[in-house]
Amino acid sequence: MNELMQLLSNDFLPKFLAGMVVNFEIAAIALVIGLALGLLLAAGRLSGGVATAVTVSIISLMRAAPTFVVMFFLLNAIPRDATLFGAPFALSGVMTVALSLVPYSAAYVADAGVDSLRHLRAGTTHAAFLFFPNVTRAFFVMVMSSSAGAAIGVTEGITVILRQAEQLQSFDDRLVLFALGIVLFGIPLQAGFMLMSLFQRRFGRSTVEEEASA
Amino acid sequence: MIAVIPRAKPEGPLRPRERSVAALGMTGLLFRAMALIALVVGLASFAVGPSRAETPDAALAELLAHARAKVPAACTQANVDRLIKILCGKKIRVGIRDYYPLFATRAGDKREGYEVDVALAIGRMLGVDVDFVRVNAATRIPLLAEDRIDLAIATMGHNTQRDGQARFIRPHYYRSETTVVGPRELPVVSMIDLAGRTVCVTVGNGSNAELVSQGARLMLFDEAGVLPDRLKDQTCTLAAQDDSFFAKYFTDADFNARYFQKFGFAQVPWGMAVARQGSAALARALDLISQIFHRDGLFIDIGRLHSIRLGFLRQQQEVWRTPECNTDAGTANPKCVLPPLNTALQPTSFAAGVTTFEQWVEDGTGIDLTLxxxxxxxxxxxxxxxxxxxxxxxxxxxxxxxxxxxxxxxxxxxxxxxxxxxxxxxxxxxxxxxxxxxxxxxxxxxxxxxxxxxxxxxxxxxxxxxxxxxxxxxxxxxxxxxxxxxxxxxxxxxxxxxxxxxxxxxxxxxxxxxxxxxxxxxxxxxxxxxxxxxxxxxxxxxxxxxxxxxxxxxxxxxxxxxxxxxxxxxxxxxxxx
Missing domain, CATH: 1.10.3720.10 (MetI-like)
Incomplete structure (x- = not known):
């Protein structure tokens, strides 16, 4: 335990917090791209005809694509000297992880977007606004999923914990460190989910009232 | 006995390329001193060793004398051995890398490194100038086949696959291995300590499979160049790469103080190579030269000048000093020379069909499908x-x-x-x-x-x-x-x-x-x-x-x-x- 305390007394917390910022950064990038792509897909799904069939297929594929495999695909399929419209297109580790989350993000936004647009058309505005807490929930899921970056050397929160764990000899110390990691990850996550639940409950109540009055 | 030794080129001053040796302190004087020592060692070994006809020195002298006797008459003939062509042109074209720290680097006209000095020493042995030609991993064998270089000394691992593409000179002039590098305080001493740990490696490294089989987790990188930085910023706790790659970093005092080579595995002998066609006499001469360089410690001396690891070279010196190996037939003795790394993979029974299918897809769609x-x-x-x-x-x-x-x-x-x-x-x-x-x-x-x-x-x-x-x-x-x-x-x-x-x-x-x-x-x-x-x-x-x-x-x-x-x-x- 002394070894653990010594390790933690150094610069573990600042490093971990910096790592968590990377987790949030990855999730934010994935969400922004996912919003743009997902809303397009949602519009395509509601447009009818062939566009709907094509969009539904694309969304199903995106939903089924495992993030971790997409990440390794991007890492290996895009050459380091690749260019896009003449500009260098080499992906950083952070961008690779963020892009690997885009299929999930876009499919989620498309599903939530379709629901929201249907509510808007039906005139149930409050129900349509549930889109925002749903998307925020997806954001927190992606914060957690971004820890996959540990496999390709992205210095995010879990990477910091694993590096510290490798310095520890004692089995017990490692488990204590992992438990600490769960607590540190859990605080913002549980707080975020609680806020979303509160928000959803309020909107849910308003939605019921709105639907009753409609 | 005649000791065949590195000697000063008889005509003209040193060319700029050769001055790299002088810049490192290996002057003509040093070569002469070494020649004298080699001569004494040679005479001594003559007194106690194999008879004159059996020594590599005598065999080399005889081979060179025989080749020189054909010059200039054979110079205009087609299909003569490259050794004759080299002696006729009084220069040997050596394929060498431009940037491989400690082994071959170039700054303007100046080349430095272990392989550069080995090439110059060979030139001296043959009594010819050395013309360096830049090669890389992809071009070193094709340039030999196209007769654009006579000899490749270019950090080339000798494996069974390459054996069919070039004639490798044996004994090998160096041996690399995959080395696992990590912080000095980290208690890792062997493969079994890697279970459950993450090791940073490069994609395509042949030793990755062995690390995985020991339970290590791999973190993949495209280029080896990033590994030292990833160690320093603690992205990687351990990194595995060719020891010749890490050699340069261990010359840095700060890096050396923080990191340690935990252990090595997957050893690969490095071979000089000549073309398979029309180079029989040249290959034989280089075999003998390499044998003599090992026995007389010239490889060690050059290696020491460039701070490369000397373990393999010292081990080889022991081998080539034994009476069994210190003969003109030593390079054909399996007890003396190392085998190439066996990388030949057994094809599947349907490999030919797969290749046909790949070709069919490429012909039909232009897609380079590889399975x-x-x-x-x-x-x-x-x-x-x-x-x-x-x-x-x-x-x-x-x-x-x-x-x-x-x-x-x-x-x-x-x-x-x-x-x-x-x-x-x-x-x-x-x-x-x-x-x-x-x-x-x-x-x-x-x-x-x-x-x-x-x-x-x-x-x-x-x-x-x-x-x-x-x-x-x-x-x-x-x-x-x-x-x-x-x-x-x-x-x-x-x-x-x-x-x-x-x-x-x-x-x-x-x-x-x-x-x-x-x-x-x-x-x-x-x-x-x-x-x-x-x-x-x-x-x-x-x-x-x-x-x-x-x-x-x-x-x-x-x-x-x-x-x-x-x-x-x-x-x-x-x-x-």
């Missing part, structure tokens, strides 16, 4: 195992998710405080732990309790995936039980709760299937791990990872379809109830 997993027996075996273990993992993860859903759902829906709260706390902890961390915790506990094996890793991965997803689905079941109670339902509560939570159960079953590739992070031998291993010794990364993506996406879609059927059954049951 390395189907062409060689080891790759095919890895691929089959990967698919099998992936299916085991997915099936296991689905079963475990369902099992933990039932157990934790029942506990969380229980009226008993002692059952409900531990289940809730466990669920909260699992929800707060990213799946990577949950997997690592499961693997750490499994390694602490059981010996490392495929079954242990698979078991840990299945348990982690099942717990992570089962906790979430179980929470939905528990909440459904409480909501049913609130509605006044009492009979068949658990079954009804399962029906009510069917959407969430299905969602987390799909999530468990999608999450299975992450198990490769803790060393589970599923398809992602297998294909990463395959790409470490073969080409076709894009095709390989495309196949991986298609495989997992297809499997998840099948799981989605099956879960959809399950949900339908549950909903029908609910409607009937």
């Amino acid at each position: 390395p997993m189907l062409k060689t027996a080891p790759a095919w075996s890895l691929f089959r195992d990967g698919v099998f273990y992936s299916l085991v993992l997915i099936t296991g993860a689905l079963a475990a998710t369902l099992a933990f859903t039932l157990v934790l759902g029942w506990a969380m829906g229980s009226r008993t405080f002692l059952l409900r709260w531990p289940a809730r706390l466990l669920t909260m902890a699992l929800q707060s732990s990213p799946i990577v961390l949950t997997l690592v915790i499961a693997a750490t506990i499994a390694h602490g309790l059981f010996a490392l094996s495929t079954e242990t890793v698979l078991g840990a991965a299945i348990a982690a995936l099942g717990l992570a997803n089962g906790a979430n689905a179980g929470q939905a079941v528990g909440e459904a039980m409480w909501s049913l109670r609130a509605e006044g339902v009492h009979g068949g509560l658990f079954g009804r709760a399962l029906n009510r939570a069917s959407t969430q159960i299905v969602a987390f079953l799909v999530n468990a299937a999608k999450g299975t590739p992450i198990a490769s992070f803790i060393g589970a031998p599923e398809l992602l791990s297998s294909l990463t291993d395959i790409t470490s010794f073969s080409s076709g990364r894009i095709t390989t990872y495309s196949i991986l993506l298609i495989f997992y996406t297809a499997v998840v879609m099948v799981v989605v379809w099956l879960c959809g059927r399950l949900r339908l059954v549950l909903e029908q049951r609910q409607a009937a109830a």
Whole structure:
């Protein structure tokens, strides 16, 4: 335990917090791209005809694509000297992880977007606004999923914990460190989910009232 | 006895390229001194060693004398041996690398490094100038075949595959190995200490498979150049790469103070090479020269000047000083020379058909399809195992998710405080732990309790995936039980709760299937791990990872379809109830 305390007394917390910022950064990038792509897909799904069939297929594929495999695909399929419209297109580790989350993000936004647009058309505005807490929930899921970056050397929160764990000899110390990691990850996550639940409950109540009055 | 030694070129001043030796302190005076020592050693060994006709020195002198006797008459003849051409032109064209620290670097006209000085020493032995020609890993063998260089000294590992493309000079002039580098204080001394640890490597490194087989997790990088920086910024705790690559970094005092070469493995002898056609006499001369350089310690002296590791060279000196090897037939003696690294992979029985198919696709579509997993027996075996273990993992993860859903759902829906709260706390902890961390915790506990094996890793991965997803689905079941109670339902509560939570159960079953590739992070031998291993010794990364993506996406879609059927059954049951 002394070894653990010594390790933690150094610069573990600042490093971990910096790592968590990377987790949030990855999730934010994935969400922004996912919003743009997902809303397009949602519009395509509601447009009818062939566009709907094509969009539904694309969304199903995106939903089924495992993030971790997409990440390794991007890492290996895009050459380091690749260019896009003449500009260098080499992906950083952070961008690779963020892009690997885009299929999930876009499919989620498309599903939530379709629901929201249907509510808007039906005139149930409050129900349509549930889109925002749903998307925020997806954001927190992606914060957690971004820890996959540990496999390709992205210095995010879990990477910091694993590096510290490798310095520890004692089995017990490692488990204590992992438990600490769960607590540190859990605080913002549980707080975020609680806020979303509160928000959803309020909107849910308003939605019921709105639907009753409609 | 005649000692054939490095000697000063008889005509003209040193050329700029040759001055690199002088710049390093190896002046003509040094060569003369070494020549004198070699002469004395040679005379001494003549007194106690094999007879004159059997020494490599005599054999080399005789070979060169014979070749020189043909000059200039044979200079205009076609198809003469390259040795004659070199003697006629009074220069040897040596293919060398431009940037390989400590071995061959170039700054303007100035070349430095172990290989540069070896080339110059060979030029002196033959009595000719050295013309350096820039080569890289891709061009060094083609340039030999195209007669644009006479000799390649270019950090080239001698393996059975290359043996068919060039004539390698033996004895080998160096031997590299994959070295594992890490912080000095880290207690890693051998392969067995790597189990469960992450090692940073480059994609395509031939020794990756061996690291994986020892239970190490690999972190892949495209280029070796980033590894020292990743060690310094602690992205990597350990890095594995060719020791010749790390040699330069260990000359840096700061790096050397912080890091240590823990151990080495996967040794590869480096060979100079000449063309397979028309170079028999040149190859024989170079064999003998290399033999003499080892015996007389010239390779060691040059190596010391450039701060490369000398262990192999010292070992070789011992070998070539033995009476058994110090003969003109020593280079043909299997007890004296090292075999090439055996990299020949047994083809599958259908490899030819696969090649035909690849060609057919390329001809028809222009797509460069490469299917390395189907062409060689080891790759095919890895691929089959990967698919099998992936299916085991997915099936296991689905079963475990369902099992933990039932157990934790029942506990969380229980009226008993002692059952409900531990289940809730466990669920909260699992929800707060990213799946990577949950997997690592499961693997750490499994390694602490059981010996490392495929079954242990698979078991840990299945348990982690099942717990992570089962906790979430179980929470939905528990909440459904409480909501049913609130509605006044009492009979068949658990079954009804399962029906009510069917959407969430299905969602987390799909999530468990999608999450299975992450198990490769803790060393589970599923398809992602297998294909990463395959790409470490073969080409076709894009095709390989495309196949991986298609495989997992297809499997998840099948799981989605099956879960959809399950949900339908549950909903029908609910409607009937």
